[in-house]
Structures are given as C-alpha cells and as structure tokens.
Amino acid sequence: MASIYERALGEEFGRLHPRIRERFGFGSEDGVASIGAGVMHRIWASKWTALPLLIGTSRHIMFPESGTEIPFTIENYAYRDGYGRETVTWNRHFTFRSKVRHFDATMIYSSRRRRIVDYLGNKQHLAVDLELEAxxxxxxxxxxxxxxxxxxWLQFPFPAGLTGTAEVCEWFDDAEDAYKISVNVSNPVFGPVFGYQGTFRAQLVPCGRTDIPDHAKPLREELRE
Known part of the structure; x- marks a missing residue:
C-alpha cells in the first residue's frame, strides 16, 4: 500500500532521493519505524511572538527558545488511528541546557481534501493543510x-493574519551521509516567527503495532479534517 506521502505526491514521489523515499515511503502495514538523532545547528524564534510560542509548549507546538548546536531526536511511527486513518507521527525533541522542548504532530492523507492534513500538537486541536512537492x-x-x-463543539478557520506559514525542506546529503532539514515559519504581519536548520541520521527499525510507545500518539484524536 502506498504511504500517505506517496499518495499526496503521486508520480513526483519517484523523483525523491532514494533515502528520502525510504523515510517517507512506509506505512502501518510495513512493520517499521524511522528513528533519528542529530543536531539543530541553529534554532531561532522572534521575540515578538515569544508569548504565543510559550503557550504552545503546553500542547507540544513549537517553543520560544533559541540556540545553536542543539541535540535533536525524531520518531516517525505509522499506524491506523481510532478512526481507521493511516497516520504517521512526527515526534521531535530538542534538548536545550535547562529543558527538553517537544514539537509533535500527526499526519494523515485526507481523501476529501486530496492532500496531507497535519494535526499539530498532542491534542490535534490545530489541523493544517500541507502542499508537497519534490x-x-x-x-x-x-x-x-x-x-x-x-x-x-468549537471550530473555525484561522484568518491568514493570525497564522504562520511554514516552509520545510528535508533532503539527503550523500557527501555527509546524513539528512538535512530546514524549517522557516513566517507571519504576514510579524514576519519571521520561528525556524531551525540541522543535520541528522535516521534508520528504519522493526516496529510492530504493539511496539509504538504511548508518548508517540496524541492524547486525543480529532475526526474533523
């Protein structure tokens, strides 16, 4: 069965580097997970948005800290959620000197929206449409x-002026035999809000349905896409 990313990319999936296809090509029936670790060479956050970013830490949605050479881990598990949807976790941990910050998400492919929907945080309160390309x-x-x-019962779309647009690129560097990641979030009013750039290594490891740790899954699941 095609992964949610292969479904979203279609023929473009074949244009990805083989190691990127490996990381984005597995699903719940494959019995594997992608586990990685590395360093974020630079993490930055705008002082103007420090308060909302700090509030987001309680839901594992971004954070206000900045730094360089920050240890980083990432866990991607694939499973069927309580609504039967093919789901992939994105559990990212950033180890600063005084604390560990989390940036968690779960992604599904929405047949209705014909794209990936990214539920940010550990309670799936925020659903974000994603546009993918090679x-x-x-x-x-x-x-x-x-x-x-x-x-x-509450639901509403966020006005563009109150949201951040994320630009993400993940690629594989053959010379360093490592993955590279660049994330930049900006707001039309405040400008650059948050971002990080780094290097990590990841590998597929055996993972059965009962092997996925509880911390990797959200505390609640949202049916609405």
Missing amino acids: APNGGIRIRSSDQRFYEG
Missing part, C-alpha cells in the same frame, strides 16, 4: 496552507 535536490518540500482549530 525539490530539485531530491528532497521533499512542504508548505503549510489553510489552518483550522477544533475543540469540542
């Missing part, structure tokens, strides 16, 4: 678009 260097380029908030 980059010229064989990497995968991701750009966020429409964003929606869900909490109980």
Whole structure:
C-alpha cells in the first residue's frame, strides 16, 4: 500500500532521493519505524511572538527558545488511528541546557481534501493543510496552507493574519551521509516567527503495532479534517 506521502505526491514521489523515499515511503502495514538523532545547528524564534510560542509548549507546538548546536531526536511511527486513518507521527525533541522542548504532530492523507492534513500538537486541536512537492535536490518540500482549530463543539478557520506559514525542506546529503532539514515559519504581519536548520541520521527499525510507545500518539484524536 502506498504511504500517505506517496499518495499526496503521486508520480513526483519517484523523483525523491532514494533515502528520502525510504523515510517517507512506509506505512502501518510495513512493520517499521524511522528513528533519528542529530543536531539543530541553529534554532531561532522572534521575540515578538515569544508569548504565543510559550503557550504552545503546553500542547507540544513549537517553543520560544533559541540556540545553536542543539541535540535533536525524531520518531516517525505509522499506524491506523481510532478512526481507521493511516497516520504517521512526527515526534521531535530538542534538548536545550535547562529543558527538553517537544514539537509533535500527526499526519494523515485526507481523501476529501486530496492532500496531507497535519494535526499539530498532542491534542490535534490545530489541523493544517500541507502542499508537497519534490525539490530539485531530491528532497521533499512542504508548505503549510489553510489552518483550522477544533475543540469540542468549537471550530473555525484561522484568518491568514493570525497564522504562520511554514516552509520545510528535508533532503539527503550523500557527501555527509546524513539528512538535512530546514524549517522557516513566517507571519504576514510579524514576519519571521520561528525556524531551525540541522543535520541528522535516521534508520528504519522493526516496529510492530504493539511496539509504538504511548508518548508517540496524541492524547486525543480529532475526526474533523
């Protein structure tokens, strides 16, 4: 069965570097997970958005700290969620001197929206549409678009002026035998908000359905896409 990223990219999936296809090509029936570790050479955050970023830490959505050469780990597990949807986790841990910050998400492929929907945080309150394409260097380029908030009966789309647009590129550097990642989030009013750039190594490891740790999955699941 095609992974959610192969479904979103279609024929473009074949243009990805083989190691990128490996990381983005597995699903819940393959019995593997991608586990990686490395260093974020630079993490930055705008002082103007420090408060909302700090509030986001309680939901594992970004953080206000900055730094260089920050140890980093990433865990990608594939499973079927409680609604039967093919899901991939993105559990990112950044180890600063005084604390560990989390930036977690779960992604699904929405047949209705015909694209990846990224649920940010550990409670899936924020759903973000993603646009994917193959980059010229064989990497995968991701750009966020429409964003929606869900909490109980409450639901509404975020106005563009209150959201951040994320530009992400992950690629494989053959010379360093490592993955590279660049993330930049900007707001039409405040400008650059948050970002990081770094290097990591990752490998596929055996992982059965019962091997996925509880911390990797969200505390609640949202049916609305």
